[in-house]
Amino acid sequence: MKLLTHNMLSSNIKGVANGFPLRIEVEKATEKQVELNAGFLRNVFPMIEWKALVDAAQLPEVADSSMLDSDFLNKFHHALLELHLEKDALVCPETARRFPVSQGTPNMLLLEDEV
């Protein structure tokens, strides 16, 4: 699971006020090389919740789209798409319910009593 995905997911358990961002408990993380696509990164940048990404990876605290030149773009690309979490758990900030991630695939299905 990449940090781009993590930036989109939240715990939507019934009764939870704000399930975003999910806390990451890493068990196994790797780095995979991904081809840099500047056009894609520029398109994706506005929809990223910056604080959640900063907490999960090492990036400058504040960012806006004017910063998207080569050096920052590389760091952004690396954090967003190249850090790969193979096995870990995404933890709901309010209920501490764990959403497991195995083989890079998060399992976001809610149990019967969370629906």
Next chain:
Amino acid sequence: MWYLCAFYHRLLDYRKTEVESLAELFGARGDDRSLEWRLPEQHHPDTPFHFVNLPSEAAARDIANRSILVKGIYELWGEGGSYEELEESIRSYPDERKQPYLESGSTFKITVDCFGKVISFQEQNDRIKGLAYIPFKGRANLKNPDHKFWLMEIDDYGVNNGLPPVSQRRIFFGREVGGADRKLLPTYQLKSRTYLGPTAMDAEMAFLMANQALATRGKLVYDPFVGTGSILIAAAHFGAMTMGADIDIRVVRDGRGPDCNVWSNFKQYGLPMPVALLRADNNLPPWRPGLKEVFDAIICDPPYGVRAGGRKSGGRKLLKGTVDPYTVPDDKRTDHIPSTASYCLAECVHDLLDLAAKMLRMGGRLVFFYPVLRDDDHVENHFPEHPCFKLIATSEQILSSRYSRVLLTMVKISSYTEEIAETARLQHIEFRENHLKWLEDGNLHSALFSPAADPQLTAGNDSKSSLEAKPKYRGKYV
């Protein structure tokens, strides 16, 4: 400028809509205006030959080369009802348009093609010799010519691949500007794909869907019913970044083993891996509340409930009506596999439209298949609607005598407002409260598999005799 567009004679409903979408992709049409099309005289609308007005040769080439169903787009040098008329027409075509392609340093090739008929090699050669009045100064090269010319003929020889016959012969001669790369199909064919599922989309159709969705580099494409990833493969081939979700974890995470899963499908073709694959329920999606306008396109083939039934979260509570609150015991929570309930088509499509309305960028496309019951050779149907979307294309593919599937292309034209969110939320609750009723009413599966209605009871004796007398026009069966 007007070009002759010759299509492959299949998937008839999909041909022009593909060209329209590609024209939009390459900026060949202004705003919302469709392209101008013209039929050759006396040709049936299903003919493979159409004239289309495109702004430039570059646009024509881009459109033709990316398409799947365009056999070729040609600059027409002449046409006629006989070879004499054709000669006259070619001679009168302006020299300054012909000269650049007849130069002495260049190479060329002329192909003879008769629609609906095979002509012998000898006859083909004779016809090429008959074009000797065109001053070709270059040399012939059959393998890799600089310029390709086509001599195409359609005739009044009765059965024309099932088309109603044209009343008279028509011959075209043109210079090829571009054509579909059909070699994509054997490369990506399902027969040789590593990981397949029962509802994997076949390669040709997946490419058509990706073209309808305008998939290109820099875009993010999502499939909420990803299955084995067959649709995302086509989008990734055109350079898009892809993301997929499925409620069945065995398909999306495990596949059939470490070398036989969705990831290995992408690896097989050397395509960039999807950005994310997740297990999620489209009925209760895991997106954070503020997330919207994220995807450039959503392309999918939702479960219709005929060959593969859809599932959504829920289970005991929904099926048994009012039941005591069900909680999963603490010690079983980590490995518990939540039960799922049947997901009827109406609710599935409602959720898909709601997801798309929220998550698509403005101007983004939603492309999906919708099943329809057939009624006497034509489709009378009410397609799903949503205030955020405009339906811009419908293409029918007949699957059996009972039903077809229609590829719907919708464009997002207005924002997802609080009001729309509230309406969707209420509809979602309505589906939950009346789960059983929705499952029974208008269930596509039972409508299809019920015993056939007795033909004697319908429309009296006329229907029987007219069925026999009607000429067999294959139409949308190709």
